[in-house]
Amino acid sequence: MQGSSNLTDSLDDLPQEIGEYDDFHTIDWLRDIARDRMRHRNIIKKKNDGVWEKIKSVHDAWSGWVCVLLVGVTTGLCAGIIDIGATWMSDLKEGICVEAFWLDREQCCWSTDQRGAGDYCHQWKTWSDVFGASGSEAGSYVTSYVFYVIWAIIFGILAAMFVKVFAPYACGSGIPEIKTILSGFIIRNYLGIWTLLTKSVGMMLAVSAGLSLGKEGPYVHVACCCGKFFSYLFPKYGSNEAKKREILSAASAAGVSVAFGAPIGGILFSLEEVSYYFPLKTLWRSFFCAMAAAFVLRTFNPFGSDSLVMFYVEYNNPWYMPELIPFILIGVLGGLYGSFFIKANIAWCRYRKTSKLGNYPIIEILVVTLITALLSYPNQYTRMNTSEMIKILVQQCGPEDDTDLCDYKRNYSSYLLNTTSIKILTSSTELGDGVYKALWMLALALIFKGIITIFTFGIKIPAGLFIPSMAVGAIMGRMIGIGVEQIVVANHDNPFFENMCQSKRFCRINPGLYAMVGAAAALGGVTRMTVSLVVIMFELTGGLQYIVPLMVATMTSKWVGDAFGKEGIYDAHIQLNGYPFLDSKEEFTLTTQASDVMRPRCARYGSVVENDAPLSVITQDSMTVTEVEHLLKSTSHNGFPVVISQESQYLLGFVLRRDLSLAISNALKKKDGVMNESSVYFTTRVPDNPTGPTPLKLRKIIDLAPVTITDQTPMEIVVEMFRKLGLRQTLVTHKGSLLGIITKKDVLRHVAPSENENPDSIHFN
């Protein structure tokens, strides 16, 4: 760290790239933060050197706020554009606005002011109208069906091509990768501009194709792409990987904020689920970012109401204590579904990885899209957008609703107001035929959605699973809700259901609330989110009174899910892909010590285990350039400890491979007298040696303050240090002398077996 501060101070004679990272490498948080403090100090020091420096210092102080503002605004804009595009394309599957094809159904009918009778408007033509097939009912149905499937396949293939050609990283939800990136890993281009564009367009196409996926998870990826883009405008963030992650944390909060219109939930999601290193002072900035994004999106008003949120519910009725029993049941089912989904999805993804299937992503997408489209169309609940279906399911039936789901027996009540009798339509809680039909349809939709999502999440197009999971949960919840309602109606005089029924015909059970609770339970089972999920749902419903049902269901769901496997879907995908992610939440129970994990093994007893090469070290003053270069060539380590001498391995510091090879090649090229026979010195004083070749002084590039531990340190403490300090490696000493080294890779390999994972799948540096 001292080395790095020297770096910035006087690195005129060393190449620029020193201090940066290679692709797929782990960052060293402590070092990066020290670099940032150094930079900050320089700016403060120069502050009074004139107006320009003053402006620079003000710019620096404000850049964090400006950057998150820009990120928030852009995220809001992107989300708005994606929403509009996806709506237009989704509507395109059913019909077209004849006078202005660029308008979606709602705008088409609204702009021409032809709403007229009900939902029907003249400007909007379905494909069967356009092709004149609306004469016979069968013909109309077949035409619509065919167009629905054709458009779906076109959109699906287009999305797949986009991803394949422009940015392969744009596939999937992106959250596992963003978790990994935020934990301090470099994946170049994962958050690039091409990824942003491809993901945005791909999301519109994928959603419009009617696949069982959502655009909420990918919003986080899109927001992080915006975050990375704008961080380059501010060197404070752009050139420092650790600081950049502060912006990315804020961006991921903005992503969830626009996905659900839930800024507080977004913050908590970023804090609980995505972020690794979240200094509290960025909490406020992230909140600002999330608010800005939600505010910009609101001006687009894609949710079609005054409220910020996606599934705004208007009911305000109380819930009753006995209802907690079905809520717990919903939680159990949500947890079971979550575990089942995770296991099945991971098994399928593993099969895809290991079999030939993985070589034909486009064919896979084609097949999935075709099956989805063919099976979706006949069922009204799967035919519509998934988020629209959830919106319908969480609503309470009013007396005016004439959908199947709300087909309760109605009756007119007469009221007397000021001598005038007014007839008011009230709904009862007795079921009509429509509800039975709707229940059948919902049951089919539940099975279909539950199964197809397993095969959809993981195909090579942008795909989130918030919405499909919530849809499954909402269907389940609504069905249970209707069941509970009818049980209560049948037993309305039972004292257990006291207060819940006014009469046989009117019981205050709201199946919409059950759907809401079910959505939370299923999402909780799949992602294992807790506080953030409750807060997101709380922001969606907008009232504190349902927080207890939501909490009970989420809690049950998480406990039941955890009983079958501790990991949420994102962690499972991280493990499946072998990303170097050291979970900051998990408690590892290890009985080992540093000496059991370090490389080389068992060096403390003087006898190195045969398989292990001895520790590669550099001595402070007794190696030549050739020797160092040979060491660089013969090993692949990312850094080398610098010791006093080979005999007494007392530690001086640590030097990174990248820095060392850059410095040597630079010196060989530019410095007179430095040649292969030159001695390499890491000491402060270099002995005068007029006869030999010019010595190469490299003290500047070594880190004089490497983190060290003793060989007897329990691994639990070592893991804690890696997590909390964000280390890349630590040196192991015994009574002061160097014994070995533990890298993040070693730590991950060591903790992995306890999670039934193949340690070889961790591939990174």
Add this chain to the structure above:
Amino acid sequence: MQGSSNLTDSLDDLPQEIGEYDDFHTIDWLRDIARDRMRHRNIIKKKNDGVWEKIKSVHDAWSGWVCVLLVGVTTGLCAGIIDIGATWMSDLKEGICVEAFWLDREQCCWSTDQRGAGDYCHQWKTWSDVFGASGSEAGSYVTSYVFYVIWAIIFGILAAMFVKVFAPYACGSGIPEIKTILSGFIIRNYLGIWTLLTKSVGMMLAVSAGLSLGKEGPYVHVACCCGKFFSYLFPKYGSNEAKKREILSAASAAGVSVAFGAPIGGILFSLEEVSYYFPLKTLWRSFFCAMAAAFVLRTFNPFGSDSLVMFYVEYNNPWYMPELIPFILIGVLGGLYGSFFIKANIAWCRYRKTSKLGNYPIIEILVVTLITALLSYPNQYTRMNTSEMIKILVQQCGPEDDTDLCDYKRNYSSYLLNTTSIKILTSSTELGDGVYKALWMLALALIFKGIITIFTFGIKIPAGLFIPSMAVGAIMGRMIGIGVEQIVVANHDNPFFENMCQSKRFCRINPGLYAMVGAAAALGGVTRMTVSLVVIMFELTGGLQYIVPLMVATMTSKWVGDAFGKEGIYDAHIQLNGYPFLDSKEEFTLTTQASDVMRPRCARYGSVVENDAPLSVITQDSMTVTEVEHLLKSTSHNGFPVVISQESQYLLGFVLRRDLSLAISNALKKKDGVMNESSVYFTTRVPDNPTGPTPLKLRKIIDLAPVTITDQTPMEIVVEMFRKLGLRQTLVTHKGSLLGIITKKDVLRHVAPSENENPDSIHFN
């Protein structure tokens, strides 16, 4: 840490107390967490050894949840009792329920069903009624005034006596101390049962005395007392200081949750403001705790409505973009007030500490209570409870309100409904005389509250300042709101105010919203809370639509406040009292290295600075019991490094003073052959020495994995390590050999000067 694991394994021959802490000591987080893991591992290992062990393991797994549930429930109960008691006593100042003196005014009138005309009820007698002085108006006023003042003084003195006699720690808000405790400091009895009881009773009395203080901050203290009490029921938490702090973090969330009925705000408050070490897995548990507390409190229903919250507002009108200008103004004023308050209050508290005033706390309380009561009574806004005043200020005026504040000119509009004409009363936005009167009263209340709070916060009775700060802000906001309203009414045809006015007589400006924003701004200025404040206010208003105004005001207030001094009131009090608190949020800009801070100074150049004693070390095998005891007596360090030999200071481990002296005195007493001349061995193998006295083997008590750093480590990194790992001390090495030691005290002393603080005021071990 290895030492501590040995401790638990086989410490049969060592005294029990090893591993505990003394009062006013700093805890070692890493060591405590390692101890807990060891304990956990033992339980898991024994799990299959029979039913009893199985039960124990289940008990252990669930104890966290059970404990926070108990804490939450008890906190809710305490809050409910305090609320009821405070209401009763507050009402006692004005009158009494003749038939049942134990009822407060509302219950008295409600239970006897005598509400009758308006607010008047026969069972409730004011003191002037009781003493027959209600004949003349002046007599009645004077009698009431006198009783008001007398009761206030009685309550004030009682509160002061309670605190002085039973628990001096019960004074103040408690939040600064709890922050310090949560950061890893031991203050015995601060969270004891006596403190809990005294604080609860004292709060009721203090609030009833009509002093300018709130009971919201102290709720956090009460909740933490409950937390500590219940943690003793679960050895997992009770006997481990680091784990206990997880419960305390949850408890502080519950405290805020019951204070405002805002569980999510409570969590964020705990996370942002109070907690130091907040593992994310406890986030969920804290949320559960906060919810349980809020739920229990709700069954008491002290806020008198269905909603959980304190100042429930029912308005739902939109706000307009131009209104952001007054909101920013309110933010600026809030920030200015906050800085002024902090500076004035700290100056007064410092004066109290250094002058003779501090010796007469009861007289001080008497004087403050007398002045407060005398000045409060004549003004209706200060006479009522502060929280009641805020409740009135944040309300919107309806047409039915006949208070002064809502004395707008009214008129009747006629509507035709089904051939019947109905007259409806609508309010205009033209001011009546009452509003002018109310404005004057509010202005006086503002000045009075603003000044008296400075002298009240810090007297030796339980006193929070959420409510007084919010009151000042709410008055300010309401006044500005009425001003803005009238400006808009006067310029209702200005295009800038487009949309805001329907006609001259009806403009949609809601002064209640301004009061709400003002309360947030003032509270933000005083405490410098950010996200948690916005979320608390959001939960109070219950709607996302006002989040932008609240955010703008809080943000402005924080920025303005920070320009005059970075610290919030709690941090200022921590500094004033010299608590050893290492701020986890602040970024220290330090240019020093470990070698500049460690003790002894400058040892690296071979010459110890004269003032500094050389480093006290223990050698692994060459000291006798007498020598070690002499070392213990001649120094006051809390621990000693163990090195190979005095000549080669290569580090073996670290031993704590407490453990060392316990072990030696234990061995001298109980072990045969160990005497003063015995050699003390910290090595694995002890040489056979049949002639001399039995050697004393102490390897078990040393920590073989002390955290070490090199002398060149920048202090920024050292501070980061202390904060993140919760260190108590770290050893400084140079090329493997020991140079010195840095304790938390040294770090605090080193960072303190940069904060204009007297380093000598840090008094702790």
